[in-house]
Amino acid sequence: MSKKINLEHPRDQITKIISRIYQRGMTTTSGGNISIIDEQGDIWVTPSAIDKGSLRASDIICVKKDGTIIGKHKPSSEFPFHKAIYEARPDIKSVIHAHPPALVSFSIVRQIPNTNIISQAKHVCGPIGYAEYRLPGSEDLGDVIADEFKKGYKAIIMENHGTVLGGSDLTDAFERFEALEFCARTILYGSQIGTPNYLTDAQTEEFEAQATSVLPEMKVTEYPSDEVEKRAEICKIVKRSCQQGLMIGSYGTVSMRWKDNDFLITPTGINRWDLELDDVVQIKDGHREAGKKPSRATWIHQEIYKNNPKINSIIMTQSPYLMAFGVTNSYLNVRTIPESWIFLQDIHAVKYGTHFKHNNNSDIVENCATALIIENDSVIITGDKLLQTFDYLEVAEFSAKSIVLGHSLGEMVPINDEQVEDLRIKFLT
Template sequence: MINRLNTKLMHPRDQIALVIRRIYERGMTTTSGGNISLKDEEGNIWVTPSAVDKGSLRPSDIVCVKSNGSIIGKHKPSSEFPFHKAIYEARSDIKAVIHAHPPALVSFSIVRKIPNTNVISQAKHICGPIGYAKYELPGSKALGEVIAKEFAKGFKAVIMENHGTVLGGSDLSDAFQRFEALEFSARIILFGSNIGKPNYLSDEQINEWEKQVPSLMPEMDVVEHPSDEREKRNEIVKIVRRACRQGLMISSYGTVSMRWKGNDFLITPTDVPRWDMDIGDIVQIKNGKRESGKMPSRATWMHEEIYKKNPKVNSIIMTQSPYLMAFGVTNEYLNVRTIPESWIFLQDIASFEFGTHFKSQSESKIINNKSTAIIIQNDSVMITGDKLLQTFDYLEVAEFSAKSLVMGASLGEMVPINNEQVEELRKAFLE
């Protein structure tokens, strides 16, 4: 049974422990690095403790600094608490702050650059403009002042010179989505630079993407949830959470669907953090109508057309994974003739220009494409298959293949499996 992690209803100490664990397990901070705080309705600030292992932090370890300055908890507040407090004083709309040292953003901080979030479709909207704070001694009043000054300008994301990054949000989920999207943008810029030159979307292209609101399909009058439908809901949620844990999906982007009966299917919703998705969030699409009271993914129309025109496709995953997106932001050719498994499963990965996935392009070649995997430039990768677990496996294989190519780029020219070897694979596995 999958239960909803409704973070907004969790106690502040539980929210903080959950999010710092996600950050640590995804390799975006170290045992000793990073800190999180949350300001509650009474003005109290809940914050991670100083000198406590981030990999095993428990809710009982979280410290509360009361509005009157008194401290409740068995540990000292984080040594960086002064700049958390300074941010809250500078911005009344900020209710949560995340500070960490994720590798890609640290890379930008030590070369004195800010990542261009126009590299993927949704990041600019989520991250907003990004500030830059000059180096000051960690834990010092001066550091708090330079960071608060950037937040006072309206920024919710700030690169800290030779240090890391700090992000704020209206709640902890909002701050985490911003943190995750910014680090992801930095990673694909770095990975893309290993194999080519990253391309960026114009503001006009991003605005067009933002206009692609989910289709207001008519609502069903009656919704039924027989056992086979409920089983598929569970499968979808398990795969979404697995993808998040493995870094193959981030909070702000990812769509998964499964064919149910005929051309009816189930699909993930829009504007629900992928980490916290629940079976009750999944949207049923039946006879061209949506489950009442729910807003399906903005890509629902595309999934619907693919199911109609491709009877052998029974599941679809659209996501952003870092190494595949390195090819998705450079338009470099992803040659999957790396190892036999890659070619057998994928054979070829087609690439399409940004915008060909808009609903206004309903006759797009994407709909009729027979490739197992495709890349939509600066937007996503789409994987299709029969069983959902099989489709997820294809995603993993594609990502591993892309990772091998990105990592091997500095070693020399790739030598792929030759045509004769490919023909042997074709005869042995595909005929």
């Protein structure tokens, strides 16, 4: 699938992405800056000391190639290192700098997060550089950062400062930023309940090698009204998942059964934040919609639908607190509050690679549970209506979060067997 051409003006791209970063709690009102260099060599950049929570396109500054500044504000005080990155790396067309809490945690202990904590992050982030501390806004800081980018890095941990990332466009930079912060959060949360385990390079390469278009193409595709309605539901839930921090732009698969064993599923290679109805892929009679690449996980969604007729929707995603359990081999006991047990009962985990087509997948496919964790990869949530499945995901993530946060207070005391039996009688019979 060819990459979408982004015809949004740089001003609009920047305001959209800074809004996402702010709303997700990955920068403060005054912190962080974003820039784009256009084909003329002009740099569009966020302004200095303007509220990131209400930034408008008219607030974005243009620094022309000749140094002329156009706009009603001053450009970001960190503009010098943005400029230095573009000069050092002509392939970089957008830069994001921010102070997201988890990456700042690594910054202040002077460590680099290991992106082999989850399957796709190494591919999305690439190797991570490290820039020693220099005075913010100084030419010296620009030199230090540019030197790291010259080594080929696109993601840098800034000592006692935060992070800076580059990309071939702003979407590429944001995916890298979001994935790296997710890795940092997962490692931090996992470290509170156990010891994080990491994938080998060979395992991450195996994930990337999975074929995305092995199904034959349909010759003709029809789009009746009920099919289009399901596309809209999928897009709505995917964007809501991103907004709620339950999915990141570079990873996450959502599907809905359409009729019989035919279904609709999200594509690969499309940022989840930007998913549109036409991006969703129809799978019918074992064939895929022509010209589209469905998720790598399409085959396992197909097998779940075939073997579990009561399941009509599936969400396969990464959320940080659930993945804290998924990277530490810790058991997630959902006997926390009545709602969690009623909805989920038990959440088991399967080994990494169980979700690959050539391996034994019976633990995932046969008698598929409401929630299942794949170690160092994802969580699979299943249900009837898609909104119900999303609710199960939220409940599972909230349960995991409560346990992680409560760990510092003492050992969890679960609902006992007698109380569980009362719940079973009242709500499940």
